[in-house]
Amino acid sequence: MPAGSLLPLFGSPSGAGASGASLGGGALVGAGLRKVSGPSGAFRLTEKFVLLLVFSAFITLCFGAIFFLPDSSKLLSGVFFHSTSLQQQPPSAPGEPHAPQPPGAGSGSDGGGGGAAAAEREAAQNLARIREDHEQALREAKKTLQMPPDEIRWAINQDKSNMLRNWPGGGEAGAAELPDLPFRKPVGAVGKEPADPLVRQQRAKIQEMMKHAWDNYKRYAWGLNELKPISKQGHSSNLFGTIQGATIVDALDTLYIMEMKDEFKEAKEWVEKKLDFNVNAEVSVFEVNIRFVGGLLSAYYLSGEEVFRKKAVELGKKLLPAFHTPTGIPWALLNIKSGIGRNWPWASGGSSILAEFGTLHLEFMHLSYLSGNQEFAEKVMNIRKVLNQLDKPEGLYPNYLNPSSGQWGQHHVSVGGLGDSFYEYLLKAWLMSDKNDEEAKQMYYDAVQSIETHLIRKSSTGLMYIAEWKGGLLEHKMGHLTCFAGGMFVLGADGAPADKMERHTELGAEIARTCHESYDRTSMKLGPEAFRFDGGVEAIATRQNEKYYILRPEVIETYMYMWRITHDPKYRQWGWEAVEALEKYCRVDGGYSGVRDVYSNHQSHDDVQQSFFLSETLKYLYLLFSEDDLLPFEHWVFNTEAHPLPVLSKEEEKGKRK
Numbered sequence: 001m002p003a004g005s006l007l008p009l010f011g012s013p014s015g016a017g018a019s020g021a022s023l024g025g026g027a028l029v030g031a032g033l034r035k036v037s038g039p040s041g042a043f044r045l046t047e048k049f050v051l052l053l054v055f056s057a058f059i060t061l062c063f064g065a066i067f068f069l070p071d072s073s074k075l076l077s078g079v080f081f082h083s084t085s086l087q088q089q090p091p092s093a094p095g096e097p098h099a100p101q102p103p104g105a106g107s108g109s110d111g112g113g114g115g116a117a118a119a120e121r122e123a124a125q126n127l128a129r130i131r132e133d134h135e136q137a138l139r140e141a142k143k144t145l146q147m148p149p150d151e152i153r154w155a156i157n158q159d160k161s162n163m164l165r166n167w168p169g170g171g172e173a174g175a176a177e178l179p180d181l182p183f184r185k186p187v188g189a190v191g192k193e194p195a196d197p198l199v200r201q202q203r204a205k206i207q208e209m210m211k212h213a214w215d216n217y218k219r220y221a222w223g224l225n226e227l228k229p230i231s232k233q234g235h236s237s238n239l240f241g242t243i244q245g246a247t248i249v250d251a252l253d254t255l256y257i258m259e260m261k262d263e264f265k266e267a268k269e270w271v272e273k274k275l276d277f278n279v280n281a282e283v284s285v286f287e288v289n290i291r292f293v294g295g296l297l298s299a300y301y302l303s304g305e306e307v308f309r310k311k312a313v314e315l316g317k318k319l320l321p322a323f324h325t326p327t328g329i330p331w332a333l334l335n336i337k338s339g340i341g342r343n344w345p346w347a348s349g350g351s352s353i354l355a356e357f358g359t360l361h362l363e364f365m366h367l368s369y370l371s372g373n374q375e376f377a378e379k380v381m382n383i384r385k386v387l388n389q390l391d392k393p394e395g396l397y398p399n400y401l402n403p404s405s406g407q408w409g410q411h412h413v414s415v416g417g418l419g420d421s422f423y424e425y426l427l428k429a430w431l432m433s434d435k436n437d438e439e440a441k442q443m444y445y446d447a448v449q450s451i452e453t454h455l456i457r458k459s460s461t462g463l464m465y466i467a468e469w470k471g472g473l474l475e476h477k478m479g480h481l482t483c484f485a486g487g488m489f490v491l492g493a494d495g496a497p498a499d500k501m502e503r504h505t506e507l508g509a510e511i512a513r514t515c516h517e518s519y520d521r522t523s524m525k526l527g528p529e530a531f532r533f534d535g536g537v538e539a540i541a542t543r544q545n546e547k548y549y550i551l552r553p554e555v556i557e558t559y560m561y562m563w564r565i566t567h568d569p570k571y572r573q574w575g576w577e578a579v580e581a582l583e584k585y586c587r588v589d590g591g592y593s594g595v596r597d598v599y600s601n602h603q604s605h606d607d608v609q610q611s612f613f614l615s616e617t618l619k620y621l622y623l624l625f626s627e628d629d630l631l632p633f634e635h636w637v638f639n640t641e642a643h644p645l646p647v648l649s650k651e652e653e654k655g656k657r658k
């Protein structure tokens with residue numbers, strides 16, 4: 001809806017009964033105006049009464065709008081300085097026809113007539129404009145009043161977004177006009193050499209792996225999203241539409257912390273010259289956020305290079321139309337040119353996915369901080385509000401939520417795919433807020449309590465696992481993705497209620513052990529996509545389509561958190577086993593590839609070097625073999641793609657700069 005329609009939207013609720021009744025007579029209002037402006041004549045009592053009603057409604061509308069509109073200056077200019085505002089009408093919303101222009105509007109010519117005639121013509125034109133606009137406003141008000149309340153809320157939100165379109169630093173020129181922001185010197189952006197010579201060597205080996213992955217990407221797929229290391233060409237996934245360069249953006253911070261300076265420099269130059277978001281592309285909002293926005297934010301916070309801030313904000317702004325739904329729960333897919341969103345066709349009843357809309361918080365809070373605009377933060381805080389208003393079955397969050405009705409879809413719950421990073425972001429929202437975001441903290445620990453009660457089980461030999469919940473029934477299966485939870489539990493142990501702290505560390509350690517078993521029970525010593533605890537097996541994949549490994553990081557991520565917090569040497573040992581397996585089965589001439597069956601002795605490669613192998617798997621391995629001074633947890637929180645984001649103080653979160 002165009003910004004010009006603010007008047008009816010805000011005017012109608014303020015005048016409820018009276019304006020509702022009078023607005024219902026749009027045709028009468030028009031007739032009344034014609035009578036007033038026509039040749040003089042006597043009015044009958046009923047006509048006078050109607051006129052009085054019309055005028056009082058109009059005055060009520062104006063006053064209502066003046067006093068209740070958040071930005072009354074807009075209204076004043078709209079109502080009282082009308083000819084100017086008409087000439088500057090905003091474009092209609094996509095798909096909506098342009099508002100009708102009165103004859104002659106915007107024409108600078110007086111038609112060559114004399115002064116008096118010109119003045120009369122102008123007066124008539126002004127009157128016509130006022131009348132047309134007034135009628136248009138009444139028509140829209142009437143339409144608005146007939147909408148169901150959900151749609152009214154949605155329309156109001158859309159109007160607010162339109163108003164905010166011109167926020168500081170956010171014009172069409174993109175982020176070129178971003179406010180000045182003194183660069184905060186990053187803490188622990190590079191660490192000291194490990195004291196132990198063996199660990200030093202191991203860490204150097206991981207750096208060499210990064211070099212192999214990067215050099216081959218550069219050689220065969222430079223500028224494309226990912227590398228096909230066997231066929232030695234580019235790989236494009238539909239997650240990013242026609243946005244290019246996923247591997248470059250995802251790898252930036254890993255290159256930086258590994259002190260691969262030349263590679264970082266060439267990556268930065270590519271971002272400067274080639275990274276382009278002005279494309280007609282339908283993208284996954286979640287994937288673009290965690291990889292591109294997250295990668296750019298981290299690159300900025302580590303290096304201080306303004307280009308990364310500018311690009312992150314530019315892209316963040318392109319994602320905002322995804323939130324134009326009746327509830328503000330974003331669409332999963334968005335065309336970043338048209339701003340049209342939709343959900344995955346396979347998602348339960350047109351739902352958005354918990355792990356997707358629940359994994360925007362960290363990045364969006366930083367976008368607000370870096371741009372000085374609160375809209376990003378408001379969007380994600382609204383998601384939380386919607387979630388808080390809903391009943392949760394047994395305190396659990398189903399994976400599907402309908403963005404139009406605001407109701408849950410199927411009652412499936414998972415700490416793996418479709419649910420995982422929502423829980424991660426609750427904990428990390430609290431940590432990233434310097435432990436001020438009490439609401440996130442409460443939601444996180446309550447959620448873990450329900451997960452523990454309803455999903456966490458032990459196998460007959462004592463392996464702890466997190467099952468999936470399908471409408472109250474448990475499926476005794478755990479995904480590779482779920483293995484990240486070990487790291488999350490131990491990271492959150494410190495903030496848990498006093499009587500639960502040890503339990504959270506124990507949960508982390510037990511999940512790490514189970515996930516290690518899932519690796520150890522394969523031929524390749526790499527973990528399957530999913531493993532089961534039924535039909536007589538434990539931590540083993542039983543279905544052929546669950547036996548693959550695509551270079552995922554979650555198990556190594558958990559080793560890294562467990563190591564940092566407990567310093568138990570077994571986590572480095574397990575991490576090293578993974579390095580050896582990766583070298584043996586996934587490394588090929590052209591980079592690193594996933595494998596189709598981790599239980600087989602014959603390598604069958606899937607021919608994809610995932611961008612998260614560089615951003616996550618190799619970064620977590622490097623951190624596992626580094627000292628704790630590299631990206632210390634008191635100062636940094638990792639997004640779900642392992643991009644480090646600095647902790648923001650209370651003032652910074654509110655947009656104030658230090």
Ligand code: DMJ
Nearest residue numbers: 421552553554612640641
């Ligand atoms: C990554 O893109 C992110 O970690 C995401 O949250 C889930 N899966 C992949 C890696 O497995």
